[in-house]
Amino acid sequence: MSYPELVKIEGTLRETSKKANRELRAAKRVPAVLYGPEIEENVNFSIDELELERILRKSQTKLQELTVDGKVYKTLLKRTEFDPVTDRPIHADFYVLSDNHKVTLRVPFRVTGAARGVVESGGRLFQPMKYLRIRVLPQYIPAEFVVDITPLKIGQSIHVGDLDLEGIVPIDSLTRTIVNIRPPKGKLVSEVLDDDEDEDAEDAEGAEGDEESTEESSAEE
Numbered sequence: 001m002s003y004p005e006l007v008k009i010e011g012t013l014r015e016t017s018k019k020a021n022r023e024l025r026a027a028k029r030v031p032a033v034l035y036g037p038e039i040e041e042n043v044n045f046s047i048d049e050l051e052l053e054r055i056l057r058k059s060q061t062k063l064q065e066l067t068v069d070g071k072v073y074k075t076l077l078k079r080t081e082f083d084p085v086t087d088r089p090i091h092a093d094f095y096v097l098s099d100n101h102k103v104t105l106r107v108p109f110r111v112t113g114a115a116r117g118v119v120e121s122g123g124r125l126f127q128p129m130k131y132l133r134i135r136v137l138p139q140y141i142p143a144e145f146v147v148d149i150t151p152l153k154i155g156q157s158i159h160v161g162d163l164d165l166e167g168i169v170p171i172d173s174l175t176r177t178i179v180n181i182r183p184p185k186g187k188l189v190s191e192v193l194d195d196d197e198d199e200d201a202e203d204a205e206g207a208e209g210d211e212e213s214t215e216e217s218s219a220e221e
Helices: 018-026 049-056 189-218
Strands: 005-015 029-034 042-049 063-068 072-080 091-098 104-111 125-126 131-136 143-146 157-159 168-170 178-184
Touching: 005 029, 005 049, 005 178, 018 029, 029 049, 042 049, 049 072, 049 091, 104 178
Parallel strands: 005 063, 029 091, 104 143
Antiparallel strands: 005 042, 029 042, 063 072, 072 091, 104 131, 125 178, 131 168, 157 178
């Protein structure tokens, strides 16, 4: 589990009228709002569209050191709205983190390795979960959960409960499946396991045969 990098960005106070928002978007600035448990009144501001897109390009958890009107806030980008036609960002919500308040967020999974069941038996990898919903204090926020699938064979899975969740409260059930290895198309798990057992038995018989040949050669000598 890795921790998020802190990206520095700057915002400018804004008016909240529709006309002002249209003008901001035309100037490639995104209207945004700042809020949190220790913020008495929401702060309305705008940020450069390119700065926001730079943050959005990363799939990891996004934390920012945001400066608005001379004040510095440690924030979490909680929500971004996009234009349904152009797909450009049109609004963003930034949550101000507090050391004593847990925050709810989604953290992505990153799958690494090549599963044995895929490499050796032609199995198929399925990943039904892309994110895990959690509640956590700011100091324990992970950038992502790294899931190593190397040891997995046909029929085996990794579940939420298999993760290192120290300091983290998962919202999703511990029994939910993150990844699993299914058999090749047209085959059942039991059939693949039987085939693997047959191959293991053949390998063992071959090894015994090699040993007997070696013993016979030694006796003849």
